[in-house]
Each structure stands twice: as C-alpha cells, then as structure tokens.
Amino acid sequence: xxAHTARRLGSKAAIILGEQTITYAELAGxxxxxxxxxxxxxxxxxxxxxxxxxxxxxxxxxxxGTIKAGGIAVGLDTRYRLxxxxxxxxSCRPRFLTAESPTLxxxxxxLARFPYVEQIxxxxxxxxxxxxxxxxxxxxxxxxxxxxxxxxxxxxxxxxTSGPSTHPHGAMFSHRCLSAEAACSAAGFxxxxxxxxMLYALPLHHMFGxxxxxxxxxYQGSTIVMVPGTGISINTLMESIEKHxxxxxxxxxxxxxxxxxxxxxxGIKHDLSSLRFCGSGxxxxxxxxxxxFKRHFGMALGDLWGLTxxxxxxxxxxxxGSGKIGSCGIVLPGWQVKIVDxxxxxxxxxxxxxxxxxxxxxxGYYNDPEATAKVITDGWLHTGDLGRIDEDGYVYITGxxxxxxxxxxxxxxxxxVETVIKTHPKVADVRVTGLPDELRGEIVKAVIxxxxxxxxxxxxxxxxxxxxxxxxxTPKIMVFEKSA
Numbered sequence: 421x422x423a424h425t426a427r428r429l430g431s432k433a434a435i436i437l438g439e440q441t442i443t444y445a446e447l448a449g450x451x452x453x454x455x456x457x458x459x460x461x462x463x464x465x466x467x468x469x470x471x472x473x474x475x476x477x478x479x480x481x482x483x484x485g486t487i488k489a490g491g492i493a494v495g496l497d498t499r500y501r502l503x504x505x506x507x508x509x510x511s512c513r514p515r516f517l518t519a520e521s522p523t524l525x526x527x528x529x530x531l532a533r534f535p536y537v538e539q540i541x542x543x544x545x546x547x548x549x550x551x552x553x554x555x556x557x558x559x560x561x562x563x564x565x566x567x568x569x570x571x572x573x574x575x576x577x578x579x580x581t582s583g584p585s586t587h588p589h590g591a592m593f594s595h596r597c598l599s600a601e602a603a604c605s606a607a608g609f610x611x612x613x614x615x616x617x618m619l620y621a622l623p624l625h626h627m628f629g630x631x632x633x634x635x636x637x638x639y640q641g642s643t644i645v646m647v648p649g650t651g652i653s654i655n656t657l658m659e660s661i662e663k664h665x666x667x668x669x670x671x672x673x674x675x676x677x678x679x680x681x682x683x684x685x686x687g688i689k690h691d692l693s694s695l696r697f698c699g700s701g702x703x704x705x706x707x708x709x710x711x712x713f714k715r716h717f718g719m720a721l722g723d724l725w726g727l728t729x730x731x732x733x734x735x736x737x738x739x740x741g742s743g744k745i746g747s748c749g750i751v752l753p754g755w756q757v758k759i760v761d762x763x764x765x766x767x768x769x770x771x772x773x774x775x776x777x778x779x780x781x782x783x784g785y786y787n788d789p790e791a792t793a794k795v796i797t798d799g800w801l802h803t804g805d806l807g808r809i810d811e812d813g814y815v816y817i818t819g820x821x822x823x824x825x826x827x828x829x830x831x832x833x834x835x836x837v838e839t840v841i842k843t844h845p846k847v848a849d850v851r852v853t854g855l856p857d858e859l860r861g862e863i864v865k866a867v868i869x870x871x872x873x874x875x876x877x878x879x880x881x882x883x884x885x886x887x888x889x890x891x892x893x894t895p896k897i898m899v900f901e902k903s904a
Contacts, residue, residue, distance in 0.1 A: 421599055422448055422484060422638050423565070429613060429641045435477060436664060437646040442477055444641070447484070453561035454485025455568070458516065460561070461539055461552070465490035465568065468514035468578065470537075472496040472505075472523055475624050475646055478543055478554055480634065482518050483624065487576045487595075490568040491516075494578045494590070495625025498523055499890035503840075506533050508580055511588045512786055518554075520544055572596040578786050579627055581728040581831070590786035591729050600780035601631050601731035602639035604754040608736035609668060609697055613641035616694070618666045620647040620657050621675055627732040628702055628829075632724075633670060642668075654682045658690040665694040672702040672829025676713055676721055677859050683716040692717065697739040699724050701732075702829030703861045704817060707746050723748040725817060727803055729782040729795065730755075735815045747814035755779040758800070759809055772808045772818050776800040825854035825862045832864060832893050840888050841866060844881065846874040848903040852895065866895035869903040876900060 422444070430445035442450070458469070469486040471493055473479040486493040494512050496505070505527075509517075513536040519527055520543040528550060531537065540551030547553065576598055578590040605611070617637050622629035637644045645664045647657055654675070661669065676698070698713070701724035713721040720741030725748035726733040734755050737743035743750070751757050756778040759767045767773045781801045784792035795802045804822035809815050825832040834852035841850045849869040854862035870876055878898045885894040 421602070421635070422451065425638055425641045432613070432641065433643045434638070435480060435644045435646060437477055438648045440477060447481065449563035450481040450558065451484035451488055452563050452565055453558050454481050455489035455566040456564070457552075457557040457561040458485065458489045458491060459566060459568070461516070463489050463491050463516065466492060466575070467516070468492045468494050468512045470494050470496050470509060470512070470514040470517040471625065472498055472500075472517060472519040472527070473543065474498055474520070475619070475629070476543075477646075479624055481558075482541070482554075483630075483634075488566050488568065490570060490574070492575050492578055492592075494580075495623075495630065496580075497623070497625055497890060499892065501888050501890065502526060502530055502533070503888050504890065508588045508590075509534055509537070511580075512578055512590050515539065516541060518543070521546075570595060572599075575783065577630070579625070579630070579728055587791070587835075589788060589791055591782040592784055592786050593731060594783055597731050597780045597783070598631060598635055599639065600754055601733070602635040604752045604780075605632050605636040605733055605736075606640045608733065608739075608749075608752045609636075609699070610739050611636060611640050611642060611668065615640070615642040615667045616664055617642050617644050617668045617670070618647065618657070618661060618664075619644050620660075620669070621652060621671060626702075627726075627728050628670070628672075631732045632701070652678065654678045658688075658692065661692055661695065662690040667694055667696050669695055669698045670724075671698075671700060673700050673705045673709055674703075674828040674860055676700055676705075677709055680709065680712045680716055681859070688717065695719060698722065699736065701726065703826040705748075710745055725749070725805075725815060727805070729801055730777055730803070731780060731782070734777050734779075744810075744812070744814045747810070747816050749815065750813050751815065757809065757815060759807065764797075767808075769811050770808050772806060774821060775803045775805045775807045775815070775817075777803060825852075825864055827854075827862055827864065827892060828860050830892055836889070837864065837866065837885075837893050837895065840885060840893075841868065841881065843888075844876075844884050846870055846876045847881075848872075855897065863896040864893065865897040865899070867899045867901060869901050871903060 426444040426448035434444045434447045469491045483493045515538045517537045518541040543554045572595045575592045576595045577593045624630050647660045699722045705723040710721050722737030725735045735749040737749035759773040761773050806819040807817045837852045848871045851867045855865050857863045
C-alpha cells in the first residue's frame with residue numbers, strides 16, 4: 421500500500437506534525453529502515469512487536485516497518501498500568517517492545533514480569549545502553565525494501581478489545597483485512613489524494629485512528645495533519661484546520677460536543693470553510709449534537725458505526741449531508757449487515773435485534789479459539805450491538821447486548837473495573853455501571869460494598885485505582901454501602 425503510493429506521490433506530504441513534515445517517499449524509506457533493523461535484530465515472521473507509544477511520526481514508521489518485516493504490530497495504550505500491561509503482553513508475548521518516557525520509567529524496573537520481551541526499543545536517547553535507541557537504529561539501517569515475502573492472508577496487526585485486566589482479546593487482522601477497510605472507508609468518505617485529514621485525539625493503537633485515518637490516507641495518498649499534544653484543546657484543533665486547510669475531520673462525539681460548547685461561549689474565530697466532511701464514531705452520537713453542530717458551524721456532522729473486530733467502520737452517513745439524522749448511515753462497500761433475533765433468525769425491515777456483519781472482519785482472537793467461536797458463526801460476526809435497518813438501508817443503533825461503558829469514545833468494561841476494586845482489602849463487593857453524561861456520553865459509577873466494620877474514603881479508592889489501571893477507568897461517582 422505505502423510502496424505504491426510512494427511511487428505515485430513520493431514528494432507529497434504524507435504526515436504533518438507541528439513543524440515536521442514527512443513525504444511519502446521519506447515515510448517509505450524510514451519504515452524500510454525500521455523493517456531492516458528489526459530483521460537484523462532477529463525478528464522472525466509472525467513475531468509480535470509491542471508499540472507502547474503516543475501518536476508520533478516515529479510510531480507510524482515503527483508500525484509500518486514492523487508489518488513490512490513480517491512482524492505483527494500490537495498497539496498498546498500508554499495509559500495502561502503495570503498489571504494491565506502484564507495481562508495484555510502476557511497474551512501476545514511480544515519479543516520486541518517499543519516505548520518512550522515516562523512509560524519507560526516504570527517498564528524497565530519491571531522487565532522481570534515480561535521475560536518474553538527480548539529487546540526494548542526506546543525513542544529517548546537518554547536510555548542508551550538499556551536497549552536499542554530509535555535514532556541509532558534509523559541511522560545505521562538500510563532504506564532498501566526489506567524483501568520479506570508476505571501474503572495477503574498473513575496477520576499484520578493485533579488490536580486488543582475487552583478488558584485488559586480480565587479477559588484481553590487480541591483481534592487479529594490480515595493485510596487483506598486492512599487494505600479492504602482502507603478502500604471501503606475511502607469510498608464512504610469520497611476521499612481522494614487531495615484531502616487533508618485531521619488526526620486529533622484518536623490514538624493510533626485504536627482502530628479508528630489506525631485504520632480509518634492512517635491506513636485510508638496511505639491508501640489514497642491523502643495528507644494527514646497530526647494535531648500536536650496529548651491533551652484536548654479545541655482551539656488548537658481549529659487553528660490547525662485553518663492553517664492546513666483541513667478537508668476531513670473525524671473524531672468521537674466528545675470532540676464535537678466540546679467544539680459546540682466553545683462556539684456557544686466564544687463564537688467561531690477560525691476559518692473552517694475548507695472542511696467538507698465531519699464524521700463522528702466510537703460512541704453514540706446524540707441527535708442534539710448533530711443539530712447543534714449544524715446550527716453553529718453550518719455543516720453536517722455524519723454518524724459512523726463500527727467496532728474493533730470489524731476493522732473500525734461498517735456504516736457511514738453520505739458525505740454530502742443527505743443522510744437520515746438519527747441513523748448511523750448506510751452500509752459501506754464490502755460489508756453485509758443483517759438483524760437477527762435471539763434464536764439467530766433474520767428479522768424484517770425496522771425490526772430490532774442484534775446486528776451481525778459479514779465482510780473483511782477480524783481473523784479471530786489471538787490464541788483464543790473459544791472466544792472466537794462465540795462471536796463468529798457461519799461467516800457472520802456478532803457485534804453485540806442492537807439495532808434495526810429501515811426500508812432505505814439506513815442502520816439505527818438502539819442499544820448494546822454486552823456490558824460496556826463508553827466514555828469520550830473510550831470503551832470501559834465494568835468487569836475490568838470491578839476486578840481491580842474488589843482486590844482492595846476493605847471491599848467486599850462492587851457493582852460498576854455507566855451513567856448518561858451530556859458531554860462525555862457516559863461516566864463510570866461504582867457502588868462499593870465495604871466489609872463489616874470497615875470505613876473508607878473515596879480518595880483512598882481513587883488512589884488505589886490510579887495505581888492499578890488506566891486513569892480514565894476510575895469511577896467518577898462512588899457510593900459506599902455496608903455489606904449485609
């Protein structure tokens with residue numbers, strides 16, 4: 421995919437990040453250097469390479485280089501704590517792990533927990549002598565094509581879904597899956613090489629950022645603008661759209677809700693006339709957000725729907741704004757969708773049931789055939805989402821079968837949070853649920869049942885959670901009860 425685009429559009433900007441720009445030819449060369457360095461370091465076809473990094477040009481090169489070398493790129497959330505990493509890494513057992521500060525500060529002292537990791541690749545020169553340094557690897561390696569024989573059916577990536585502390589499920593994707601999804605996303609957005617696509621607050625370890633943005637742009641030859649920073653600043657986003665004349669903005673509903681909030685408070689101070697398509701995915705998009713966005717920004721906001729196991733997107737609103745508000749659009753090319761009842765019988769138009777999809781979805785969960793068999797039956801993927809399809813082919817999401825909370829587009833599994841809180845010595849039991857929130861979609865609530873005679877403050881549980889799981893999973897609301 422990249423090699424073809426680099427031959428066609430070598431001098432064109434592939435990615436812009438702040439003051440840095442890398443062309444398609446340069447990206448091809450740098451990713452080749454990564455591939456050759458990994459091969460020289462002993463990478464074998466099918467070896468997993470953990471990518472514990474925030475969005476950066478280096479992450480893109482490492483991701484692409486791993487795949488070119490015949491390895492399997494495993495994106496990891498940098499917010500994971502050690503116990504979560506232990507669970508996920510123990511599932512995929514990567515021989516190579518890439519990381520940066522401050523993550524390295526707690527990874528390196530704990531390497532004994534990860535005996536299968538044979539080599540650390542650091543982005544920080546300050547860790548020289550404690551593993552490979554990215555800039556040293558790039559400087560010493562060849563930019564020639566690595567020449568590894570790859571099949572379209574070889575596994576290229578693993579993306580983790582479900583709760584990392586309970587039952588991590590690594591969804592596997594082949595080269596064929598990824599290229600097919602890039603093609604269908606490009607068709608859904610009517611995306612071309614002339615588009616400037618904004619990558620903001622979508623981590624590349626998540627399929628939305630990795631496939632719908634990165635791989636779709638590489639496939640079409642579009643330019644990606646990575647908005648700098650790891651925090652949320654709508655003003656910075658608007659400045660970047662104006663500066664680079666962005667044409668496509670994809671994000672989670674939270675980002676668009678914040679944009680509306682800023683517009684109400686300050687008005688619109690930037691020229692956003694270059695935007696031709698805005699799409700929201702990763703969480704339910706309230707109709708009110710669509711209407712408010714249109715009212716303040718004068719453009720349609722399209723709802724997208726998909727899931728990790730389906731390589732990100734399955735449906736999309738037409739980019740011309742002609743779709744039905746309240747739906748998540750029509751089915752993208754390459755996918756089939758049906759609605760079934762509890763017995764698996766297909767339902768008629770407008771009848772609600774579970775949504776099943778067929779197409780270029782995951783090859784299954786890594787080393788977990790039992791979990792795979794539960795979600796893939798007779799060539800159909802069970803999504804766990806409930807919905808209906810109307811007479812015009814528009815898909816509507818009506819609920820979820822699986823127990824899950826979506827906070828700012830981030831999936832949180834109550835079992836995962838409960839498992840951690842239950843290990844607190846004062847806790848007898850806990851029940852975690854999601855509460856509706858106008859801005860964030862849902863927030864996490866925990867009802868905590870204390871052991872007889874115990875007293876506990878919210879701050880104590882909060883500290884306990886922060887030390888053991890990603891901070892966004894910590895309950896926003898805690899209610900303490902005495903156990904019976």
